[in-house]
Amino acid sequence: GENNETTDVNENAGNNNAENNAENNENNDGEEAAEGDFSAKMVTDTGGVDDRSFNESAWEGLTTFNEDYPETEVDYIQSDDSADYQPNLNQLAREGTDITFGIGFLMLDDIRTVAEQNPEQNFALVDDEVLDGDDEPVDNVANILFAEHEGSFLTGVVAAMHTETDHVGFIGGVESPLIEKFRNGFEAGVNYVDEDIEISSQYAQDFNDPNQGQQIADSFYGNDADIIYHAAGDTGNGLFTEAIDRREGGEEVWAIGVDQDQALTEGEYSDGNVILTSMVKRVDQAVYEVAEMTMNGEFPGGETLEFDLEDQGVGIAETQDNVSDEALEAVEEYEAEILNGEIEVPQTEDELEEFLADL
Amino acid sequence: MIRDFLRSRAFGLVVPLIAVAFGLIAGAVIMLLSGNNPIDGYSGLIGGIFGDMYYFGETLRAMTPLILSGLAFAFAFRTGLLNIGVEGQVIVGWFAAVIAGISWDAPGIIHLPTALMAGALAGALWAFVPGILKAKLHVHEVIVSIMMNYIALHVVNSLIRGVFLDTGQRTAFVPDSASLSSEWLQGVTDFSRLHWGFLIALAAAVVMWFLLWKTKKGFEFRAVGFNQNASLYAGMNVSGNITSSMSISGAFAGLAGAVSGLGTYGYIEIFNTFTNLGFDGIAVALLGNSSSIGIVLSAFLFGGLSEGSGNMQAAAGVAPELVEIIIALIIFFVASSYLIRWIYKRLDSIRKGEK
Amino acid sequence: MDLFLIILYTIVPAALISATPLLLTAMGGLFSERSGVVNIGLEGLMVFGAFSGILGTLFFESLGFGMLSPWLGILTAAIIGMIFSLFHAVASISLRADQIVSGVALNILAVGLGVYITREIFDAGQTPTISARLFRQDVPLLSEIPIIGDMFFSRVYPTTWVAFLLVIVVWFVVFKTPFGLRLRSVGEHPAAADTMGINVNRMRYIGVMLSGLFGGMGGAIYAITAAGSFSGGTITGQGFMALAVLIFGKWHPFGAFGAALFFGLAQALSISAQSIPGLQDVPQVFMLILPYVVTILALAGVVGRATPPKAMNTHYEKGSR
Amino acid sequence: MDYVIEMNNIRKEFPGIVANDNITLQVKQGEIHALLGENGAGKSTLMNVLFGLYQPEQGEIKVRGEKVDVTDPNVADRLGIGMVHQHFMLVEKFTVTENIILGSEPKSRGAIDINKARKDVKEISDRYGLRVDPDAKIEDISVGMQQRAEILKTLYRGSEILIFDEPTAALTPQEIYELMSIMRNLINEGKSIILITHKLKEIQEICDRVTVIRRGKGVGTVDVEGMTETGLAEMMVGREVTFEVQKGEAQVGETVLNLKDLVVEDARGYDIVDHLNLEVKSGEILGVAGVDGNGQTELVEALTGLREVKSGSISLNNKDITDYKPRKVTEAGVGHIPQDRHKYGLVMDFTIGENILLQQYYQKPYTNNGIMDYKKLYEKAESLIEEYDVRTASSHTLARSLSGGNQQKAIIAREVDRSPDLLIAAQPTRGLDVGAIEFIHDKLVEERDSGKAVLLVSLEMDEVLNVSDRIAVIYEGKIVEIVDAKDTDENELGLLMAGGKQEAGEAE
Numbered sequence A: 001g002e003n004n005e006t007t008d009v010n011e012n013a014g015n016n017n018a019e020n021n022a023e024n025n026e027n028n029d030g031e032e033a034a035e036g037d038f039s040a041k042m043v044t045d046t047g048g049v050d051d052r053s054f055n056e057s058a059w060e061g062l063t064t065f066n067e068d069y070p071e072t073e074v075d076y077i078q079s080d081d082s083a084d085y086q087p088n089l090n091q092l093a094r095e096g097t098d099i100t101f102g103i104g105f106l107m108l109d110d111i112r113t114v115a116e117q118n119p120e121q122n123f124a125l126v127d128d129e130v131l132d133g134d135d136e137p138v139d140n141v142a143n144i145l146f147a148e149h150e151g152s153f154l155t156g157v158v159a160a161m162h163t164e165t166d167h168v169g170f171i172g173g174v175e176s177p178l179i180e181k182f183r184n185g186f187e188a189g190v191n192y193v194d195e196d197i198e199i200s201s202q203y204a205q206d207f208n209d210p211n212q213g214q215q216i217a218d219s220f221y222g223n224d225a226d227i228i229y230h231a232a233g234d235t236g237n238g239l240f241t242e243a244i245d246r247r248e249g250g251e252e253v254w255a256i257g258v259d260q261d262q263a264l265t266e267g268e269y270s271d272g273n274v275i276l277t278s279m280v281k282r283v284d285q286a287v288y289e290v291a292e293m294t295m296n297g298e299f300p301g302g303e304t305l306e307f308d309l310e311d312q313g314v315g316i317a318e319t320q321d322n323v324s325d326e327a328l329e330a331v332e333e334y335e336a337e338i339l340n341g342e343i344e345v346p347q348t349e350d351e352l353e354e355f356l357a358d359l
Numbered sequence B: 001m002i003r004d005f006l007r008s009r010a011f012g013l014v015v016p017l018i019a020v021a022f023g024l025i026a027g028a029v030i031m032l033l034s035g036n037n038p039i040d041g042y043s044g045l046i047g048g049i050f051g052d053m054y055y056f057g058e059t060l061r062a063m064t065p066l067i068l069s070g071l072a073f074a075f076a077f078r079t080g081l082l083n084i085g086v087e088g089q090v091i092v093g094w095f096a097a098v099i100a101g102i103s104w105d106a107p108g109i110i111h112l113p114t115a116l117m118a119g120a121l122a123g124a125l126w127a128f129v130p131g132i133l134k135a136k137l138h139v140h141e142v143i144v145s146i147m148m149n150y151i152a153l154h155v156v157n158s159l160i161r162g163v164f165l166d167t168g169q170r171t172a173f174v175p176d177s178a179s180l181s182s183e184w185l186q187g188v189t190d191f192s193r194l195h196w197g198f199l200i201a202l203a204a205a206v207v208m209w210f211l212l213w214k215t216k217k218g219f220e221f222r223a224v225g226f227n228q229n230a231s232l233y234a235g236m237n238v239s240g241n242i243t244s245s246m247s248i249s250g251a252f253a254g255l256a257g258a259v260s261g262l263g264t265y266g267y268i269e270i271f272n273t274f275t276n277l278g279f280d281g282i283a284v285a286l287l288g289n290s291s292s293i294g295i296v297l298s299a300f301l302f303g304g305l306s307e308g309s310g311n312m313q314a315a316a317g318v319a320p321e322l323v324e325i326i327i328a329l330i331i332f333f334v335a336s337s338y339l340i341r342w343i344y345k346r347l348d349s350i351r352k353g354e355k
Numbered sequence C: 001m002d003l004f005l006i007i008l009y010t011i012v013p014a015a016l017i018s019a020t021p022l023l024l025t026a027m028g029g030l031f032s033e034r035s036g037v038v039n040i041g042l043e044g045l046m047v048f049g050a051f052s053g054i055l056g057t058l059f060f061e062s063l064g065f066g067m068l069s070p071w072l073g074i075l076t077a078a079i080i081g082m083i084f085s086l087f088h089a090v091a092s093i094s095l096r097a098d099q100i101v102s103g104v105a106l107n108i109l110a111v112g113l114g115v116y117i118t119r120e121i122f123d124a125g126q127t128p129t130i131s132a133r134l135f136r137q138d139v140p141l142l143s144e145i146p147i148i149g150d151m152f153f154s155r156v157y158p159t160t161w162v163a164f165l166l167v168i169v170v171w172f173v174v175f176k177t178p179f180g181l182r183l184r185s186v187g188e189h190p191a192a193a194d195t196m197g198i199n200v201n202r203m204r205y206i207g208v209m210l211s212g213l214f215g216g217m218g219g220a221i222y223a224i225t226a227a228g229s230f231s232g233g234t235i236t237g238q239g240f241m242a243l244a245v246l247i248f249g250k251w252h253p254f255g256a257f258g259a260a261l262f263f264g265l266a267q268a269l270s271i272s273a274q275s276i277p278g279l280q281d282v283p284q285v286f287m288l289i290l291p292y293v294v295t296i297l298a299l300a301g302v303v304g305r306a307t308p309p310k311a312m313n314t315h316y317e318k319g320s321r
Numbered sequence D: 001m002d003y004v005i006e007m008n009n010i011r012k013e014f015p016g017i018v019a020n021d022n023i024t025l026q027v028k029q030g031e032i033h034a035l036l037g038e039n040g041a042g043k044s045t046l047m048n049v050l051f052g053l054y055q056p057e058q059g060e061i062k063v064r065g066e067k068v069d070v071t072d073p074n075v076a077d078r079l080g081i082g083m084v085h086q087h088f089m090l091v092e093k094f095t096v097t098e099n100i101i102l103g104s105e106p107k108s109r110g111a112i113d114i115n116k117a118r119k120d121v122k123e124i125s126d127r128y129g130l131r132v133d134p135d136a137k138i139e140d141i142s143v144g145m146q147q148r149a150e151i152l153k154t155l156y157r158g159s160e161i162l163i164f165d166e167p168t169a170a171l172t173p174q175e176i177y178e179l180m181s182i183m184r185n186l187i188n189e190g191k192s193i194i195l196i197t198h199k200l201k202e203i204q205e206i207c208d209r210v211t212v213i214r215r216g217k218g219v220g221t222v223d224v225e226g227m228t229e230t231g232l233a234e235m236m237v238g239r240e241v242t243f244e245v246q247k248g249e250a251q252v253g254e255t256v257l258n259l260k261d262l263v264v265e266d267a268r269g270y271d272i273v274d275h276l277n278l279e280v281k282s283g284e285i286l287g288v289a290g291v292d293g294n295g296q297t298e299l300v301e302a303l304t305g306l307r308e309v310k311s312g313s314i315s316l317n318n319k320d321i322t323d324y325k326p327r328k329v330t331e332a333g334v335g336h337i338p339q340d341r342h343k344y345g346l347v348m349d350f351t352i353g354e355n356i357l358l359q360q361y362y363q364k365p366y367t368n369n370g371i372m373d374y375k376k377l378y379e380k381a382e383s384l385i386e387e388y389d390v391r392t393a394s395s396h397t398l399a400r401s402l403s404g405g406n407q408q409k410a411i412i413a414r415e416v417d418r419s420p421d422l423l424i425a426a427q428p429t430r431g432l433d434v435g436a437i438e439f440i441h442d443k444l445v446e447e448r449d450s451g452k453a454v455l456l457v458s459l460e461m462d463e464v465l466n467v468s469d470r471i472a473v474i475y476e477g478k479i480v481e482i483v484d485a486k487d488t489d490e491n492e493l494g495l496l497m498a499g500g501k502q503e504a505g506e507a508e
């Protein structure tokens, strides 16, 4: 029964020194375990726990948490379709799970319903904000958001620094406000570096169609774009396929990955990797932190935690073999500008227009 | 004696039961081979179906649209048509029902029926296209309905995205006056999402049975399904019957979407892929031998297995895909009832030989 | 005119890429349905082909076969597809199951089994990405031909050309050889074939197994060229599209070739539309549904009635009429 | 005695029925041996046993004195046995040549050597006088040519012993005549033939000996010479059969059907019924005689609303019914026994009860306000099944499982029971045995005697001559002559059917 009043998002999210917390809580933990193991579990969306994207990342967060606190119990349930979300969330709640994570904004409504039905249980939603009928936050739900636009801005910067043709591309999965954040941030980043760089962008309207991803990439590269960023799930694999293919044919093209450091699993070709960089979203870290806070009796219920550049919740991938020093310097520079508020990265179409107008 | 039994109704029930048993045994073997404990797996599965009122309610909830999409396929099948387009009809039915729910206000007694009707009508309209093309131009209904599935997906998604988007990927919620959800049903099932759509689905099963086997139209639908020439000879309107039986099939499918939209979800979201309700409906119908009772029972099996699979994974660590394998094998064994009959005859003659 | 050519240069190669797996799988369906066995299970055959193609490629990669691996992967998929199709064959031929029912079961089984095994092997719902890939190449000499060369022979996957050659082979086998004549006779009038001493069920087994072989290749080529890995979502509906291609092509190899190409073109056009002046302003949804609408229109208007093999979806028992 | 074929004590059972019960059949070298029996007597079964399609439970088969085990058609083929099946075993979409070579195709470099095949077919067909077009598709050629293709199939394989199962059932008189001479050719070439037919005349004309079977049992084998038709029929049925249709004078009344300048197109858009005029009066049976393909099928289809009328008019009881839909035609008082009972006459997967009410299901008392009363439907069906002696296990049996004769009886029950003013009977006795034929002919006469008009369309000259009161001869879509049945004979009819009158007219 942790009762938290709504607190300032940033204030709370700023309190994210994971390692510090981990150490502080070693002692605490023994007591908790005596009362009964602390359990943190998650419900995946239909992508599954090994989607090489945020489900997988979230699960990594929980497993790391479990490694750090071996007395705790972590687990996940996989959803085969969106009708499963509610029963799965419910199942965990009924088991008395101390904190149940719903991964993905698709679970928004289900988590609200289940949270209302189980007011004693704690929940957290990744990628969206749960509000009740009166648009008020729900007490037993923590909301985890990411500043994807900020991370995408930085990949836009990298793309702008690397393009030889002054033409880059963006492939989106299904058009939605979330994916728009990626696109607007990216475009802002590219044009912030150089207003004259052309940006092609297209939605596949499908997260699961690599064939289409390849064809879109083909048409972008064919029209002289040399770097393409994707926020399109499996569809994005088609982008990598096309990039590899063109690389093997001697063309100097690049792809930019999303969510995880995709160069670790994708993009290899005979002479290196076609992935220039990736926009990483640290779902693992967010999940870890929220689990830890809950365990320590600091469940951020009713709050919205935005993980942004500042808390290193988003950013460019660690694999930087392909990124020029120049570009890295620029990234660092702009990152600082974002952090100190000089740059306000646009999230929506309207904000982007304003942003571009102001350049 | 054996011949009579093999032909009897009782045997008609025995076959699916044996098939289910075979399917479960095969599932157990697969679990063993992959290093899982079948007893744990199955107790998790059964717990996830009957374990408590919540799970049971969820199972009934899951089977609701499957009954309707099964009826949709079965109705067309009985009248000689292969409606592979149930999936698309479900999607447009879902969409139309939700839009009818959110776009105006009325007392529940008017609002809810209109929304349901809108769903059924949209499904019917979607099925009308392959129906009329088949009737008038002899275009193969299978391809047209496959194409209509994709068209439904893209058109509905783009309408949601462009016109009806509320937050995230979905529309606004339908108001209570257009909602099928029932606090009472949720109450007795411990907050499951069981809703009035369940009763609608059961009623629809009765309707299909009645329509096919008790009405004049049903007589004609079946006749046209079996022999168009003889039906023409007997004065029936062949192309009219093809078009209407396809549309009726689509109406069932549209209702399947409508009850999902108005009951389980309360909204429609941008679909990342197909809902699979339609494709599963094909399997439900075939497993249920395209009869109303059979469909209700096989929808229960489908709903139960897929609901229970979550618990099976949680309790015994068995991948939920196992359930799909089991379902496929059950369908296989039911379809191959010849095998079961053959084994039965063999056993019987061995027994006789010993006497 | 120039613009038109430029459009063709973009969409024709793209069309060839999407047409290839559909076409191969449709060839498989052709063998099966020409022998009288309906094959709604093409989807499942592609799924299993994609699964075994990726698995095979990964396996041969790990043995150090290098760039040969994807080809061996495709071969693996063909063989495993053939074995997997026995499920449909045994059920619908020997056990007299309804062919449609059995095909639907095959589809469900393929996804279930493919993902289940994937989980068992990789402890994940999807396989790792293959690193040995097939690459698009210019066809020597032919790509030098003006206009046509750039459209059809530049930057194509070698699998596309293998597929096209196979279409000719299929045509030859089905329409020019004794085997083909017998296969077709079994699909048209099994009793007649039986009286001519042809083993009806054996021909049908062969027909279905060939559908497994081609469907497996189709799925594998899709997975290897486009996706690079296998998961439950790799094949979503391509098998049904292949079925449509088969029917649209009136159960004829060249008809299916035309249908697959037509379909590929419509799809490629829908994707490239955004970079084509004049089409840019058309709302995307119209472009997305274009391939499907055009197919329906073509069926309704130009192509008209397609008569399936007469004995399709029937069982043959000796002496029955 | 040297028999080419000896089938001794053959027994073949099907679930619930003994189709062949201890039957013995011995065929001499070089003879045409008839096999005679009612529908369902077991003739086809016996031949399928000989051809290796069925395995007998008991009995032995000797070919040229040697005991053989015919396990499948390939064995029969090797033994030189070929069979022309009752239901054609031809692939409709294949060409004649393809059908003939199927299963033993000449090859060159892996492909079918189609040129050699065509040449071989041509050679054999010339040798036996079997005119066929080797490149024509089966679906495009006449039944007679299909028949010849069937025969060629056996000859191509070098069969010495040929089985013909009811080869003449679907042939026109000309084609039958041609077939007879082909059979004689074959005998002259040293082959032996087993012929199954229901037409006693044919047996008398061409066969040497005849084996009769009744209900699965052998009745005996006799020389044809010295046997009368009546004798054969009695042997077969086990009772006396009358061939003359018993009927009194026609009591002719008002005109019921009146066709004026009727033009109907066939599928290819050709005026196959060409300004046809015809009247049928109550109380008479008007027979339409003609060679197949002279517009009979299209005429009947136009009359019953199944085909569009291009011009001209149809009136029934002085009411114009041109272009009525089938149901309105039926309700106006027309009954129709269709030529193709499987295509139009029956829904094979419906029960026999549902089929018997196929024209009335929608009326009271079977349907009330759109709701069917199946109890009433089956009650009615059962009384008709009884009245028309339809042999079926029950009214709930699927039509598919009835024998042809009984299926036809069910159709007749349905059409006659409604007591239509005009009964159109198209080839009502095709393929039926004499008992069934007798029954159907009696029913037609009964209708006529109760003051109805009957239009009988038949390709069988005997039937037309025996049953009709007046005969209209159709040639190239026109009625070229109407004669009184009493005043004409086969010769005159044959001449008229071949267009004799027109030629005579043109010559004038």
Ligand SMILES: Nc1ncnc2c1ncn2[C@@H]1O[C@H](COP(=O)(O)OP(=O)(O)OP(=O)(O)O)[C@@H](O)[C@H]1O
Binding pocket: C319, C320, D014, D015, D017, D018, D019, D037, D038, D039, D040, D041, D042, D043, D044, D045, D046, D086
């Ligand atoms: N495939 C079968 N399965 C079961 N019973 C059969 C089968 N074929 C024939 N019969 C039975 O065997 C009996 C003999 O049938 P058969 O076809 O040999 O008769 P037939 O003398 O050729 O008749 P028809 O003159 O009508 O051709 C039938 O009455 C039927 O009961």
Ligand SMILES: Nc1ncnc2c1ncn2[C@@H]1O[C@H](COP(=O)(O)OP(=O)(O)OP(=O)(O)O)[C@@H](O)[C@H]1O
Binding pocket: C319, C320, C321, D039, D040, D044, D401, D402, D403, D404, D405, D431, D432
């Ligand atoms: N495959 C079968 N299975 C069971 N019974 C059969 C089968 N084939 C035929 N029969 C039975 O055989 C009997 C006679 O059939 P058959 O087809 O020989 O009659 P028919 O008068 O020759 O018909 P047709 O005019 O169509 O040739 C029927 O009573 C039918 O029930």
Ligand SMILES: [Mg+2]
Binding pocket: D043, D044, D045, D086, D165
């Ligand atoms: Mg017979």
Ligand SMILES: [Mg+2]
Binding pocket: D039, D086, D404, D431
């Ligand atoms: Mg017969």
